[in-house]
Amino acid sequence: MSRAEDHSTTLDRMTADHNVNSDSSTPPALIVSHFVQEPAPGTPQAPPPEPSEIRRFLSQRGSGAFADNSFAGVILLCACSIFAIVIFIAAILIKSSHLSIAQFGLKFFSTSDWDPVSGQFGALPFIFGTLATSFLALLIAVPLALGVAVFISELCPRPLRAPISFLTELLAAIPSVVYGLWAVFVLVPLMRDQLGPFLVKYFGWTHLFEGANFGVGLLTAGIILAIMILPIISSITRDIMLSVPNHQREAVLALGATRWEMIRTGVLRNARIGIVGAVILGLGRALGETMAVTMVIGNHAEIAHSLFAPGNTLASVIANEFSEATGDLYLSSLIEIGLALFLVTIIVNAIARLLVWAVTRGAPARVS
Numbered sequence: 001m002s003r004a005e006d007h008s009t010t011l012d013r014m015t016a017d018h019n020v021n022s023d024s025s026t027p028p029a030l031i032v033s034h035f036v037q038e039p040a041p042g043t044p045q046a047p048p049p050e051p052s053e054i055r056r057f058l059s060q061r062g063s064g065a066f067a068d069n070s071f072a073g074v075i076l077l078c079a080c081s082i083f084a085i086v087i088f089i090a091a092i093l094i095k096s097s098h099l100s101i102a103q104f105g106l107k108f109f110s111t112s113d114w115d116p117v118s119g120q121f122g123a124l125p126f127i128f129g130t131l132a133t134s135f136l137a138l139l140i141a142v143p144l145a146l147g148v149a150v151f152i153s154e155l156c157p158r159p160l161r162a163p164i165s166f167l168t169e170l171l172a173a174i175p176s177v178v179y180g181l182w183a184v185f186v187l188v189p190l191m192r193d194q195l196g197p198f199l200v201k202y203f204g205w206t207h208l209f210e211g212a213n214f215g216v217g218l219l220t221a222g223i224i225l226a227i228m229i230l231p232i233i234s235s236i237t238r239d240i241m242l243s244v245p246n247h248q249r250e251a252v253l254a255l256g257a258t259r260w261e262m263i264r265t266g267v268l269r270n271a272r273i274g275i276v277g278a279v280i281l282g283l284g285r286a287l288g289e290t291m292a293v294t295m296v297i298g299n300h301a302e303i304a305h306s307l308f309a310p311g312n313t314l315a316s317v318i319a320n321e322f323s324e325a326t327g328d329l330y331l332s333s334l335i336e337i338g339l340a341l342f343l344v345t346i347i348v349n350a351i352a353r354l355l356v357w358a359v360t361r362g363a364p365a366r367v368s
Helices: 002-023 027-034 053-061 066-098 096-107 123-154 158-170 176-206 218-242 246-254 259-268 272-288 293-295 313-324 328-360
Strands: none
Touching: 002 123, 053 218, 053 313, 066 096, 066 328, 096 328, 123 218, 123 259, 123 272, 123 313, 158 218, 176 218, 218 272, 218 293, 246 259, 272 328, 293 313, 313 328
């Protein structure tokens, strides 16, 4: 037997004798430490290691809990301010239009009479004009914007991609009054002399292009709105399409798909949620547009089935008549129209959310 095995056997025997003669509750660690030789008194010990620079910096800096809590509180305040702003705007509109609300009630939104002289006010023609021009604008702008976005992101030669993208985004920066002036001097004569007769000749059977055509009206306002919202929808749609990973395109092409099938199934299908969001943003711009629409819509409180007929929108009537509102009831009615525009915007966005849900069936948005 070796010396190490003899020492181990002796240690086991002494430990067993100690267990027999001592309390059974004594921890084994204490038993082992009883046989460990401790350094003699007065033996010099090594000094503890010096803390590193990083450890000293962290110990002096503190835990940072106060800074984290303060930052979280500021961010929470910023998020809650959105709700506060919306509630504040709604409260001011309701308070300022209480006279009209008490006078007409819900009939204000269901009647067509707008006669400041006799004190009769109804916002239905303006709601109709707002919805008609906005949906006309979407009907014209969405296909064009989608085509521009597909061309820039998928088909455009690389040297031309940057200039075309820059010009598209530049259209969104043009002030609305410039669009209005261009429409007055270019679009209105074009609608009166060339486009209007063409529509009457080939699409008059739809009864949407009847009556006198003076160049101003719902269709002209819809066209100018389409031009204004086209760069917004196109730019956002292009960015969404470019965010689709390339392996989606390569996988579809590897299965033998054509270029169009690749764009339709590999890109547009994955980017559909972002495209719907772009359309919603364009619709929001169309609903609230004021100056350009005011200059070409004709400004007449009437509900007509012809797109050549003049009309009015919620925003344009406020811009036209707010400075002329002399009576309290007149001013309160105009402010209630602003409240109606506020409510219409909320309703349209709610419908857009339902459309997104109908497309995705409640599934989360995916880009890959």
